[in-house]
Amino acid sequence: MESMIPGFAGRHFRTRRAKIIRAGVIAGIAAAALLAAFLAWRFIFEPRATAPPPGAAPVAAAETVPAPPPASPPESEEKITIPRGSNLAALLKEQGFDNKEIHRLKESVKPVYDLGRIRASREIRLAKTPDGRWTSLEYDIDDVRYLLVRNRAGKIEAEIRAYPFEVRRALIWGTVETNLIAAVDKAGEESLLALDLVEECFGWDVDFVSDVRKGDTFKILFEKKHLDGRFAGYRNILAAEYVNEGTVHQAFRFTYPDTGVSDYFDENGDSKRREFLRSPFKFTPRITSRFSYSRFHPILKVWRPHFGVDYAAPIGTEVQATADGKVTFAGPNGEAGQMVRLQHKNHYETLYLHLGGFGPGIRAGAQVRSGQVVGYVGSSGESTGPHLDYRIYYNGTPINPLGQRFKPAEPLRKEFLDAYREEIGRLRAALDLPRTLGTAVVDVSF
Numbered sequence: 001m002e003s004m005i006p007g008f009a010g011r012h013f014r015t016r017r018a019k020i021i022r023a024g025v026i027a028g029i030a031a032a033a034l035l036a037a038f039l040a041w042r043f044i045f046e047p048r049a050t051a052p053p054p055g056a057a058p059v060a061a062a063e064t065v066p067a068p069p070p071a072s073p074p075e076s077e078e079k080i081t082i083p084r085g086s087n088l089a090a091l092l093k094e095q096g097f098d099n100k101e102i103h104r105l106k107e108s109v110k111p112v113y114d115l116g117r118i119r120a121s122r123e124i125r126l127a128k129t130p131d132g133r134w135t136s137l138e139y140d141i142d143d144v145r146y147l148l149v150r151n152r153a154g155k156i157e158a159e160i161r162a163y164p165f166e167v168r169r170a171l172i173w174g175t176v177e178t179n180l181i182a183a184v185d186k187a188g189e190e191s192l193l194a195l196d197l198v199e200e201c202f203g204w205d206v207d208f209v210s211d212v213r214k215g216d217t218f219k220i221l222f223e224k225k226h227l228d229g230r231f232a233g234y235r236n237i238l239a240a241e242y243v244n245e246g247t248v249h250q251a252f253r254f255t256y257p258d259t260g261v262s263d264y265f266d267e268n269g270d271s272k273r274r275e276f277l278r279s280p281f282k283f284t285p286r287i288t289s290r291f292s293y294s295r296f297h298p299i300l301k302v303w304r305p306h307f308g309v310d311y312a313a314p315i316g317t318e319v320q321a322t323a324d325g326k327v328t329f330a331g332p333n334g335e336a337g338q339m340v341r342l343q344h345k346n347h348y349e350t351l352y353l354h355l356g357g358f359g360p361g362i363r364a365g366a367q368v369r370s371g372q373v374v375g376y377v378g379s380s381g382e383s384t385g386p387h388l389d390y391r392i393y394y395n396g397t398p399i400n401p402l403g404q405r406f407k408p409a410e411p412l413r414k415e416f417l418d419a420y421r422e423e424i425g426r427l428r429a430a431l432d433l434p435r436t437l438g439t440a441v442v443d444v445s446f
Contacts (some may be wrong), residue, residue, distance in 0.1 A: 108156035173219040201251035207278035239427035271414035277322040307398035308391035317377040337381025352391035
């Protein structure tokens with residue numbers, strides 16, 4: 001029998017003890033990893049107290065407090081839910097306002113908000129003194145803003161305020177199957193977050209129209225606004241990563257302590273912004289024709305240069321300026337159809353051809369910002385279907401928009417490099433949480 005074999009019992013005991021020790025070590029490592037992840041999560045995601053603004057005076061020691069003034073008579077507040085088919089004048093007349101007072105109120109508030117635009121089902125709150133004089137009026141403009149009107153000593157003052165909302169940090173990660181919007185949606189967030197990721201972080205590095213591939217991955221650490229426990233929109237992306245065909249792109253938000261200006265930088269402190277965006281579209285369109293010195297023209301049936309990139313898109317698709325600039329032309333231009341020409345710094349120009357219409361305020365002499373809508377896809381001029389012909393010129397010479405590597409914007413100021421490295425250390429810890437937790441789940445947010 002085994003128990004009678006010399007040395008077997010000892011070896012058996014030592015083997016069991018080794019197994020127990022190994023199991024304990026593995027359990028300890030797992031517990032330590034979970035504890036580290038939990039502490040990182042607490043450190044990164046829990047709200048931190050906001051420091052007082054620079055130059056704020058210290059709070060003085062408590063001294064003798066004077067007696068408060070006599071309390072004013074209590075005011076009453078009337079809450080009015082706007083019924084369908086009603087208007088402000090009718091509602092205020094029910095509250096004792098005359099026509100002259102209603103006209104004065106509307107004219108005083110008009111520079112801030114047009115009270116003729118009040119909507120059914122919204123709430124108006126009207127405060128009055130016991131003698132019937134109104135002191136304030138509030139109107140809910142939408143879910144996050146309200147109009148406040150005060151009547152002080154016969155003077156009417158108005159302002160738009162935001163409801164106080166809670167900001168929570170969240171982290172999502174995932175894999176692209178078809179496009180970024182669908183992947184962000186699968187992770188439980190809205191398409192607006194995907195648009196922010198493109199516009200703020202990676203629109204200069206990745207063309208999300210033509211560069212995206214199945215299997216690309218992303219991570220986004222961001223802030224969500226909540227009002228009364230309900231989602232009320234996104235605030236800032238704090239850090240993000242996008243891996244495009246094996247190339248890792250990272251962006252970290254940093255706010256300069258002296259100016260309060262924020263921007264996005266890579267791990268070395270170089271700006272994520274460049275002179276030009278990679279595409280005049282945020283998403284969707286496909287490239288149907290590329291820059292070429294010899295292309296067969298589909299209408300004229302001849303070979304000739306094509307100094308732009310054609311993007312096929314539905315009529316009405318928004319076309320964005322790829323850089324800050326000035327509109328030098330906006331109107332019909334022969335075979336180019338409805339066209340916008342922008343002049344940029346450093347001797348660059350961009351052209352947007354075959355448009356169906358122009359963006360708000362787009363006219364000769366107007367200044368535009370990168371990402372601003374300059375027009376909408378159409379099929380004007382010599383065109384076989386709805387598309388945009390996008391072109392770039394440098395010193396009057398056409399260049400290939402898809403092959404040009406543009407210069408980055410100003411890097412992080414050197415005096416803040418140490419503070420930046422400390423900040424991105426925390427942000428990187430957040431982006432590494434999925435790997436730390438060792439999970440393959442891609443549609444989870446914190």
